Amino acid sequence: MDWSTYRTTTFDELIQADGQPRPAARxxxxxxxxxSGRDIAERQLAADVIARVQGITFTVYSDGRNxxxxxxxxxxxxxxxxxxxxxxxxxxxxxxQALNLFIGDIYGEQRIVKDxxxxxxxxxxxxxxxxxxxGIKPPLDVWAHVCGSDLVRDGDGTLYALEDNLRIPSGVSYMLENRMVAKRVFPELFQTSRILPVDAYPAQLYDTLAAxxxxxGDRPVIAILTPGVFNSAYFEHAYLAQAMGVELVEGSDLFVADDDCTxxxxxxxxxxxxxxYRRVDDMFIDPEVFHPDSVLGAPGLIRSWRAGKVALANAPGAGVADDKVVFAYVPKMIKYYLDQDPILPNVPSYLCHDADECKYVLDxxxxxxxxxANESGGYGMLIGPRSTKAQQRTFKQLIRDNPRNYMAQPTLSLSTAPIVTxxxxxxxxxxLRPFVLSRQDxxxxxxxxxxxxxxxxxxxxNSSQGGGAKDTWVVDLPETEAH
Incomplete structure (x- = not known):
């Protein structure tokens, strides 16, 4: 592979501005x-074949064919x-830690609102x-047991939190499969470099759920609740069930008895x-409480959860913090609940429910x-520098009609990394989407x-709009190579 022609106009994760590799990527x-170019092409082809054989799929909606x-x-x-x-x-x-305290407070005393x-x-x-x-108190006082926080790096190298996904975060199976593919394609590098492992995740997730x-006193019976084979992330549901050795069920497989047990x-x-471990949205998990026509969940599931007879992860209602407007308040949550300054800064945000900030956004x-506030997968947003005047007019009207539902952020010069072409x-x-599990620790x-x-x-x-994936290597460098 010839690096001599590689160019980027922003911070690059592998190559420094002077063209030399970063120490961890050397x-x-x-x-x-x-x-050689042929060697690279053969290894990329091998990676593609492994992905197909393993069935590593995701539904792409952007072309209309689903x-x-x-x-x-x-x-x-x-x-x-x-x-x-x-x-x-x-x-x-x-x-x-702060987000779980916030969710518990919102469904409890609402001190952060009163203050x-x-x-x-x-x-x-x-x-x-x-x-x-x-008024519900979930086990361990944890509402969001699984979170996928999206991180981005700006052109100056600063790493920011972009959003927190606490409803039904997906993608961890692809992280695990990417590592498996990389090990097969680059066995030499895994033998000679100190690349930290990721394969503990299924065991960690199992322990989180079991807790x-x-x-x-007994070995718990754990199930993953899936909407079914037509869901875009079904591959992940089946993958995690197999990796943890737990049951994969649909709503029709469950029922709640008179004793409130599931x-x-x-x-x-x-x-x-x-x-x-539910991979079904709140509104569809229990037709007795939420959407009455839903067949994706099981009648009585919330009753069983309220009675403490079954645990649900993530807890219903955790999505109150999975809101791009609420996201802007996370630094204040950290200060309020933990009395600490944020370690990871938020991407700067403008909230359209604030009149002054809304005017700035419109201008x-x-x-x-x-x-x-609540779309996912990269849908429903406007990237200003790449938009048309007509699209801008449409979004301005949407903001005026419902300012609470919109926020804006500067267009960052996102970091890059090389791909094979x-x-x-x-x-x-x-x-980057790391995954965070919450229990006692x-x-x-x-x-x-x-x-x-x-x-x-x-x-x-976003995968649903044709994006791809890379393996992520956290490398433990010897002290002499760290700088």
């Missing part, structure tokens, strides 16, 4: 440089030094606030379920990224899922 850059495709995998890893990662991990632990740190109107207008959850069991139908008869919409290595923008994956825009210049990295 081994992989030099190794790739020793391979078909499953193999998740594009680029074989050049993203590399992070362990020393940098330790600070990032500390920042993620801090965010997760006017968090506006009451945001809570009143929140589409993810569940009044049915007020919630209402029958702590049971699973099996070929051997009914079996009580202790913990459900500068062509420079900003405008996002609705027929013309050689080429820079693409990317982000907090576990953070070593690295996470690096999502990469496969189109040159694109800022959209």
């Amino acid at each position: 081994a992989v850059v030099e190794y790739l440089g020793s391979l 078909v499953d495709r193999t998740l594009p995998f680029d074989l050049i890893p993203r590399v992070i030094a362990r020393s940098e990662w330790e600070r990032t991990e500390a920042g993620l632990r801090q965010r997760m 006017k740190v968090f506006p009451a109107m945001l809570l009143q207008d929140s589409v993810n606030f569940r009044p049915q959850c007020v 919630l069991s209402p029958r702590p 049971y699973m139908r099996t070929i051997y008869g009914s079996q009580r379920v202790d913990v459900i 500068n919409i062509e420079k900003l990224v405008v996002k609705p 027929k013309q050689g290595p080429s820079a693409r923008h990317l982000d 907090i576990y953070v994956t070593t690295g996470g899922l690096t999502r990469v825009a496969m189109e040159k210049g694109s800022l959209v990295v």
Whole structure:
């Protein structure tokens, strides 16, 4: 691979501005440089074949056909030094602790609202606030057991938190599969470099779920509740169930009996379920309480949860903090609940419910990224510098009609990393989604899922819109090589 023509206009995760590899990436850059173009092409083909054979798929909606495709995998890893990662991990632990305290407070005394740190109107207008959850005390006082926080790096090298995904975060199976593919393609590098492992996640997730069991003296019965095979992340549901050795169920497999316990139908008869890792949205998990026509959940599930007979992860209602407007208040939450300064800064945000900030957004919409509060997957947003005047007019009206539902952020010069192309290595923008598990303690994956825009210049990295993925290597450098 010829690095001599590699160019980028922003911070690059592998290559420094002077063209030299970053210390943590030196081994992989030099190794790739020793391979011919044909060697690289063969290894990329091998990676693609492995992904197809393993069935690593994701539904792509952007072309209107809603078909499953193999998740594009680029074989050049993203590399992070362990020393940098330790600070990032500390920042993620801090965010997760504050977010769980916030959710518990919102469904409890609402001190943060009474103290006017968090506006009451945001809570009143929140589409993810569940009044049915007020007064509930989940096991360990944890509401969000699994979180995927999206991180981005700006052109000056600053790492920011972009958003926190606490409803049904997906992507961890792709992180695990990416590592498996990378080990097969680059066995030499895994033998000679100190690349920290990621394969403890299924065991850590199992322990997190098991800790919630209402029958702590027995081996818990754990199930993953999936919407079914047509869900875009079904591959992940099946993957995690197999990796943890737990049941994969749909709503029709469950029922709640008169004793308020939740049971699973099996070929051997009914079996009580202790913990459900739900991959179904709040509004569809219990037709008795939420959407009455839903067939994705089970009637009585909330009754069983309220009675303490079954644990649900993530807890219903946790999505109140999975709101891009609420996100802007996380630094204040950290200060309020923990009396600490944030370790990871938020991407600066402008909240359209504030009259002055709304005016700024409307006056500068062509420079900003405008996002609705509760969309996911990169949908429903406007990237100002790449938008048309007509699109800008449409978004201005949307903001005026419902200012609470919109926020804006500056268009960052997102960091890049090289991907393999027929013309050689080429820079693409990317982000990072580490996964955080909360129980008595907090576990953070070593690295996470690096999502990469496969189109040159694109800022959209979401898998559902055609983005790809890279393996993420957190490398423990010897002291002599760290600088």
